[in-house]
Amino acid sequence: MLEVVVRKKITCVEEIFHEGGPVAEKPLRRAAALAVIRNPFAGSYVANIEGFMDDLKPLGFEMARSLVSALGGDARVVEGYGKGAIVGSCGELEHGALWHVPGGYGMREVLGGAKAIVASTKKVGAPGSRLDIPITHINASYVRSHFDAMEVGVNDAPRADEILLVLVMTTGPRVHARVGGLKASEIKGEDGLR
Amino acid sequence: MKAKIRKIATFVEETQREMDREIAPPTRKAAAVAVIENPCAGKYVEDLAELMAIGEELGELLTERAVAALGIAGPSAESYGKAAAVGENGELEHAAAILHPKLGTPVRRVLGKGAALIPSSKKRGGLGVVLDIPLGHKDAAFVRSHFDGMEVRLNDAPRANEIMVAVAVTDSGRPLPRVGGLTKDQIKGEDGLR
Numbered sequence: 510m511l512e513v514v515v516r517k518k519i520t521c522v523e524e525i526f527h528e529g530g531p532v533a534e535k536p537l538r539r540a541a542a543l544a545v546i547r548n549p550f551a552g553s554y555v556a557n558i559e560g561f562m563d564d565l566k567p568l569g570f571e572m573a574r575s576l577v578s579a580l581g582g583d584a585r586v587v588e589g590y591g592k593g594a595i596v597g598s599c600g601e602l603e604h605g606a607l608w609h610v611p612g613g614y615g616m617r618e619v620l621g622g623a624k625a626i627v628a629s630t631k632k633v634g635a636p637g638s639r640l641d642i643p644i645t646h647i648n649a650s651y652v653r654s655h656f657d658a659m660e661v662g663v664n665d666a667p668r669a670d671e672i673l674l675v676l677v678m679t680t681g682p683r684v685h686a687r688v689g690g691l692k693a694s695e696i697k698g699e700d701g702l703r
Numbered sequence: 704m705k706a707k708i709r710k711i712a713t714f715v716e717e718t719q720r721e722m723d724r725e726i727a728p729p730t731r732k733a734a735a736v737a738v739i740e741n742p743c744a745g746k747y748v749e750d751l752a753e754l755m756a757i758g759e760e761l762g763e764l765l766t767e768r769a770v771a772a773l774g775i776a777g778p779s780a781e782s783y784g785k786a787a788a789v790g791e792n793g794e795l796e797h798a799a800a801i802l803h804p805k806l807g808t809p810v811r812r813v814l815g816k817g818a819a820l821i822p823s824s825k826k827r828g829g830l831g832v833v834l835d836i837p838l839g840h841k842d843a844a845f846v847r848s849h850f851d852g853m854e855v856r857l858n859d860a861p862r863a864n865e866i867m868v869a870v871a872v873t874d875s876g877r878p879l880p881r882v883g884g885l886t887k888d889q890i891k892g893e894d895g896l897r
Contacts, residue, residue: 514720525710526709
């Protein structure tokens with residue numbers, strides 16, 4: 510059991526009314542929760558790191574809950590999600606992969622069993638690095654209107670011995686989605702894909 | 704609403720540790736940013752009254768958003784700041800028209816008080832330009848523990864014909880202030896300076 514030491518937390522919410530086209534009746538909202546934590550494995554190669562995934566679960570859950578609350582408190586408005594991590598320079602990419610399970614677990618728990626895989630990305634980077642968090646529909650990965658991304662970053666993180674963890678939720682399709690494909694209204698909801 | 708708003712973003716930062724010391728209670732900053740159409744883009748406009756009126760409107764909207772993001776009542780805010788970034792078809796003076804003549808009054812109305820000058824910065828820039836919003840104590844500009852700044856950026860703004868307008872509010876100063884000077888419990892609050 511390793512302690513999860515949080516240095517800072519950031520919440521960003523974007524409310525998008527239009528992008529040159531008609532003003533949306535219901536603006537699209539995207540929210541990101543970021544946590545800067547100490548990387549317990551920074552500076553050396555540690556073979557067995559798996560246990561830290563369990564240690565991160567409470568933080569994943571708390572960040573997912575904070576996203577729902579930033580979007581107004583009702584989990585039913587959430588239609589898209591994604592996650593990511595930036596590992597500071599004394600860590601390795603594999604440390605970012607530790608976020609897959611606890612980040613996904615936290616969001617599914619809060620959203621009541623979303624079916625689709627949580628789109629994700631990760632990298633090693635310096636303070637101020639930006640990360641484009643991919644976003645897909647929570648119940649069917651192929652819903653084309655919900656393919657989206659949100660850029661996040663923190664000017665002073667991650668430091669060399671830190672990891673920046675990110676979860677993102679959105680409330681709907683791109684604001685002027687019109688490139689066809691599977692629609693949210695056509696989801697079968699059996700396999701998490703269609 | 705005079706301003707044609709494309710999107711509004713809010714950011715909250717909460718610092719819980721610094722140099723491995725616990726910050727209790729955590730320091731918190733919030734910024735609200737509106738991306739609006741610049742009605743004066745692409746030409747020289749002598750009378751900037753339209754932008755001044757937009758500034759008044761955004762002063763109230765953005766301060767309310769920032770305070771709501773912190774979950775505090777307006778009068779509990781401790782420091783504030785404002786900034787604007789004008790897209791490439793606009794003029795620095797457009798940022799000045801939004802920020803300086805009328806934006807401050809509604810900010811102070813929402814926060815209950817605010818005898819001190821609202822620190823500000825402005826620039827012209829492209830998509831993803833970084834705004835460093837200066838921060839100072841709202842009732843006494845010389846409170847040294849509250850000299851600070853908050854960085855915000857949006858990857859897709861400002862477009863050439865847009866302006867990004869930001870208001871930042873905090874409920875605290877820097878995490879570990881120790882460079883002396885006037886402290887907040889010494890504020891007289893008469894002249895906005897001390």
